[in-house]
Amino acid sequence: xxxxxxxxxxxxxxxxxxxxxxxxxxxxxxxxxxxxxxxxxxxxxxxxxxxxxxxxxxxxxxxxxxxxxxxxxxxxxxxxxxxxxxxxxxxxxxxxxxxxxxxxxxxxxxxxxxxxxxxxxxxxxxxxxxxxxxxxxxxxxxxxxxxxxxxxxxxxxxxxxxxxxxxxxxxxxxxxxxxxxxxxxxxxxxxxxxxxxxxxxxxxxxxxxxxxxxxxxxxxxxxx
Ligand code: DX5
Ligand code: ZN
Numbered sequence: 001x002x003x004x005x006x007x008x009x010x011x012x013x014x015x016x017x018x019x020x021x022x023x024x025x026x027x028x029x030x031x032x033x034x035x036x037x038x039x040x041x042x043x044x045x046x047x048x049x050x051x052x053x054x055x056x057x058x059x060x061x062x063x064x065x066x067x068x069x070x071x072x073x074x075x076x077x078x079x080x081x082x083x084x085x086x087x088x089x090x091x092x093x094x095x096x097x098x099x100x101x102x103x104x105x106x107x108x109x110x111x112x113x114x115x116x117x118x119x120x121x122x123x124x125x126x127x128x129x130x131x132x133x134x135x136x137x138x139x140x141x142x143x144x145x146x147x148x149x150x151x152x153x154x155x156x157x158x159x160x161x162x163x164x165x166x167x168x169x170x171x172x173x174x175x176x177x178x179x180x181x182x183x184x185x186x187x188x189x190x191x192x193x194x195x196x197x198x199x200x201x202x203x204x205x206x207x208x209x210x211x212x213x214x215x216x217x218x219x220x221x222x223x224x
Contacts, residue, residue: 001162006032006195007216008066008175009209011057012048013146013199023060025209026202033066033088035177035197038081040071043095044144051077051084058085066197068116068177070143071095075102082109090114090137090175093121103132114175118142119151123161130170135195136161140188141178146199150179155191162192182215186223 009031014022023034034057041047057065067086071077074091075098081089089106093115096102106113116137117123126136138157141148154176161174176193181201188196198216205212 001166001192001194004194005189005220006173007202007213008033008035008195008197009202009213010035010037010146010177010197010199011053011203012037013203014209015203019056020060022203022209023057023063026213027061027063029210029213031063031213032195033064034061035066035068035199036086037199038067038069038071039144043072043092044070046144051080054081054084054086064088066090066114068114068137068197069095075105078102078105078111079109082106082111086111088112088114088135090116090135092116092118092143093125094118099125100129100132103129107132116177117157119154119157123157123164126161126164127168130165130168130172133172135173135175136165137175137177137197138193139178140176140180140184143178147204148179150181150184150188155187158188158191158193180216182219185216185219189220190223 039046039048064087066088089111103113112134114135115133140154174193175195177197180198202212
């Protein structure tokens with residue numbers, strides 16, 4: 001596994017009244033993607049963004065748009081999110097009884113495909129689907145809200161995922177989402193995560209968005 005890692009700020013915690021400035025700050029500080037959380041009030045308690053938000057972000061940046069679908073029946077919306085400008089589309093294992101087909105459907109749009117697991121969901125399906133996903137998104141909180149605390153036992157799940165991918169010879173990216181800040185990013189990195197989604201620690205940083213991204217990078221460099 002290589003040492004390079006990526007930061008994906010989640011605009012769920014951005015100041016949406018200044019979305020352009022927030023995204024520009026991400027670009028200046030070398031963010032690698034923009035993460036967009038789509039919630040339907042059914043699979044998760046909250047309702048957030050849809051295709052219109054993806055389209056607006058597309059007009060503001062050339063950074064890859066990483067769209068996290070926390071919605072029931074995501075297969076109904078994959079094409080429209082791709083058309084709106086999504087570069088990577090991630091679906092939850094829990095919402096997809098036919099997930100092999102759904103991952104294939106994502107790739108057919110030209111987007112990269114991601115499979116996501118809630119904290120309590122086992123990883124067994126990874127073994128059978130490794131030809132079908134480009135990234136594995138591990139929730140390190142229960143999805144639905146920003147600003148929650150990293151669940152410490154998820155570090156074991158990250159290393160289990162890294163081990164399974166290694167056994168399979170898969171070079172899929174391991175992403176983590178939830179409670180990632182300067183104090184938790186180091187252990188998630190050490191366990192094998194290489195893409196870090198962060199909302200409140202980036203956009204809520206007391207010294208601003210750029211300082212938030214710098215602090216995350218420092219959290220990896222100075223990890224114990
Ligand atoms: C949670 C979302 C996350 C959220 C993370 O359901 O999927 O992407 O924005 O927020 P923080 O970094 O504040 O935990
Ligand atoms: Zn997310």
